[in-house]
Amino acid sequence: MAVRNGKQYKASLDDGRVVWLGEGKVDVATDPGLAGSIDGMAGYFDWQLDYADECLVDDPEKPGEKMNVSLMLPKSKEDLMIRHRGLERLARYSNGMLGRTPDYVNVVLSGHTARADIWAQGKPEGYERLRNFHREVIEGDLSMTHTIVHANIDKGAPPLAGMNSDLTLRIVGRNENGVIVRGGKVLATLGPLADEIYVYSSAPIPTGAEDYALIFSIPVNTKGVIQICRDHYGVNASVADAPFSSRFDEQDAFVIFDDVEVPYERLFCEGDLNVYNILNQGVSPGNTLQQTAIRAMVKLEFAYDLCSSIAKVTNSLNAPDVAVQLGEIHAYLSLTRSAIIAAEERAHDWGAGAFFPHRDLSVLRCVMPGWMTRVNQIIRAIGSHNLLCTPSLALFENPEIGDMLRKYLPGSNGIAAEDRARIMRMAWDFAGSALGSRVELYEMFYLTSQSRARIGDHMTAQRDGEWGQVREFMQKSGILPG
Incomplete structure (x- = not known):
């Protein structure tokens, strides 16, 4: 096998x-x-x-x-x-x-x-x-x-x-x-x-x-x-x-x-x-982060499309407050995709022929927990009360109540009530259900805590970086003697 x-x-x-x-x-x-x-x-x-x-x-x-x-x-x-x-x-x-x-x-x-x-x-x-x-x-x-x-x-x-x-x-x-x-x-x-x-x-x-x-x-x-x-x-x-x-x-x-x-x-x-x-530090920042960053990118793509779908159901896709929030999610997506592309483009031999993306990809550990939490907040904000008044799909098949649901709970612009329910239930399951809450907490500590990730990146930068720009500027500006 x-x-x-x-x-x-x-x-x-x-x-x-x-x-x-x-x-x-x-x-x-x-x-x-x-x-x-x-x-x-x-x-x-x-x-x-x-x-x-x-x-x-x-x-x-x-x-x-x-x-x-x-x-x-x-x-x-x-x-x-x-x-x-x-x-x-x-x-x-x-x-x-x-x-x-x-x-x-x-x-x-x-x-x-x-x-x-x-x-x-x-x-x-x-x-x-x-x-x-x-x-x-x-x-x-x-x-x-x-x-x-x-x-x-x-x-x-x-x-x-x-x-x-x-x-x-x-x-x-x-x-x-x-x-x-x-x-x-x-x-x-x-x-x-x-x-x-x-x-x-x-x-x-x-x-x-x-x-x-x-x-x-x-x-x-x-x-x-x-x-x-x-x-x-x-x-x-x-x-x-x-x-x-x-x-x-x-x-x-x-x-x-x-x-x-x-x-x-x-x-x-x-x-x-x-x-x-x-x-771990000889593998995770480039190698493991390729998998986790790609998963995050796919999830952000889905979240952006999900929020756009909610906005279409409620005819608020172009409302300024909604557009701002949709643009925020799209920014997270674009930054994640760009980080992956840049790290893969700068991939190199880390040792013994192991070819991994550049370790700068690990910066996503410092920001992704906040982004994922914010995405769930946006889903709940755009969905608002609609997430709390959506019947099960089975009720639409009930002859006693189905037609009434189709009359009073349709989507905007001709979107069927059943389609509205599918989108709203999906959004609730993504960001509001017990599983959605578990996943949000999981994202917060997925690859260590955000604070530890930031400390680690700072310490690595101090160890490996060349940070003489301030002194060079002062010398060339005459602030310090040459």
């Missing part, structure tokens, strides 16, 4: 994974509350086959076989353009509302695999194991989640000090097969619906905390892996009534590793700070 379809994906969920949701443990494969989300993720795997020309590429190690485009190791600008087209097509499956489709962690893993020069600073067996795992993901077309944030419960203490030191994931033992790990990790989006949990570094850790410096991947059904889910925001409704909530709640989970054995063949980094502390 090199590329799965939706039916094959759904069959893989029946594996005994331990997932707690609501009032108890659930069987993910058969739980009726998760059925819509499982169908939605199965649709993703069918989508990659429906658009195989864009989403799949030749497997370089197995002639005649295909693999998901997100698993390629880009070696040139041409490779990046091929990957761009595939990632964009994959994002259009949910129009960006699924933030953790499998191509996200695929791109992360492929970026890690491409940076052989970073792994060369550690133990050689770690990189060899990683390459073997990358092949395993390709050949199984596996769906991965990641969980990379320390269980920092007490924010008044450092992440690995005080009570946090005992709660977050670390090595507690070893045997002839591998290491034993214990502790919690945040946040496994898609975790209950994934095949694998990939654990890697999100931020450097200090000397003396080597037991926390772990990079590994294990199946989600590994003994001792426990996933604790939030409330499920998927709803049992038609796609017309709830186009996102009916299919696209990917779930989020806090992961507890209860004395889990990680086999050595799946252990890529164990306490090696030379690898652990630099891997």
Whole structure:
């Protein structure tokens, strides 16, 4: 098996994974509350086959076989353009509302695999194991989640000090097969619906905390892996009534590793700070951000069209206040698209032949959380009370009330009442429903917090930039002696 379809994906969920949701443990494969989300993720795997020309590429190690485009190791600008087209097509499956489709962690893993020069600073067996795992993901077309944030419960203490030191994931033992790990990790989006949990570094850790410096991947059904889910925001409704909530709640989970054995063949980094502390910054700002920026671009395109559709329904497309807000969303879209184009145009070899977009693409981490929050505000403002007085589509088929709904709740300019309802319900599901609110919060912390992203960009600029313009100006103007 090199590329799965939706039916094959759904069959893989029946594996005994331990997932707690609501009032108890659930069987993910058969739980009726998760059925819509499982169908939605199965649709993703069918989508990659429906658009195989864009989403799949030749497997370089197995002639005649295909693999998901997100698993390629880009070696040139041409490779990046091929990957761009595939990632964009994959994002259009949910129009960006699924933030953790499998191509996200695929791109992360492929970026890690491409940076052989970073792994060369550690133990050689770690990189060899990683390459073997990358092949395993390709050949199984596996769906991965990641969980990379320390269980920092007490924010008044450092992440690995005080009570946090005992709660977050670390090595507690070893045997002839591998290491034993214990502790919690945040946040496994898609975790209950994934095949694998990939654990890697999100931020450097200090000397003396080597037991926390772990990079590994294990199946989600590994003994001792426990996933604790939030409330499920998927709803049992038609796609017309709830186009996102009916299919696209990917779930989020806090992961507890209860004395889990990680086999050595799946252990890529164990306490090696030379690898652990630099891997993420050597991959994420250019490589991973290509996937996330493309998803954001697709979502902003959809949001602009959605808001324009609302305005057409209410005949306010050219009203000055509405036009200002539509122009604001379009500005966010144009800036995002331009940042992607510029970063891909300035792509270069980051090391060991890994060809990634320019790291300036990471600036989107500093602004996108605010933009996505603002988009939802605009949707609610333009939709206004219309979002709160829209009946279900099924009521239009009711002979007692259907004709009355068509009379009193049509759209403007001849737009049918049913079409008005479809647009308004979609807008509410995007920005106002339980799932819409979850997605908004998710966007706020999608790639670390906005504050941390800004601090990181500032520190990088101070380290790498040449900032002598002020002194040069003062010298040339005679303000300072030459």
